[in-house]
Amino acid sequence: LFDRTQEKQLKEDYRQSRGIINQSVSSIIAIDHKGIVCRFSQAAEQQFGYTAEEVIGQNIKMLLEPSIAAKHDDYLR
Numbered sequence: 001l002f003d004r005t006q007e008k009q010l011k012e013d014y015r016q017s018r019g020i021i022n023q024s025v026s027s028i029i030a031i032d033h034k035g036i037v038c039r040f041s042q043a044a045e046q047q048f049g050y051t052a053e054e055v056i057g058q059n060i061k062m063l064l065e066p067s068i069a070a071k072h073d074d075y076l077r
Contacts, residue, residue: 029063040055
C-alpha cells in the first residue's frame with residue numbers, strides 16, 4: 001500500500017506524463033495487454049477524429065482498417 005507521500009508523487013508523475021503526452025505533436029496511443037486504449041493524446045484526437053473520452057476504454061481495433069483489425073487479436077497473442 002502507498003503512503004500519502006508516495007500517493008502524492010504518483011499523482012504528480014501522472015499529471016506530468018499526461019502533460020507531456022498532450023503536448024506532443026505526434027499521436028500517442030497506449031493500450032493494455034488486451035488491446036484496450038488507456039491513453040489517447042490530443043494529437044491522436046486530431047488525427048483520428050475521436051475524443052479521448054470516446055476511445056479510452058475501447059479496443060484499439062476501432063481505429064484500425066477492417067483488414068488489420070481482424071488480425072489484431074492474433075498480433076497481441
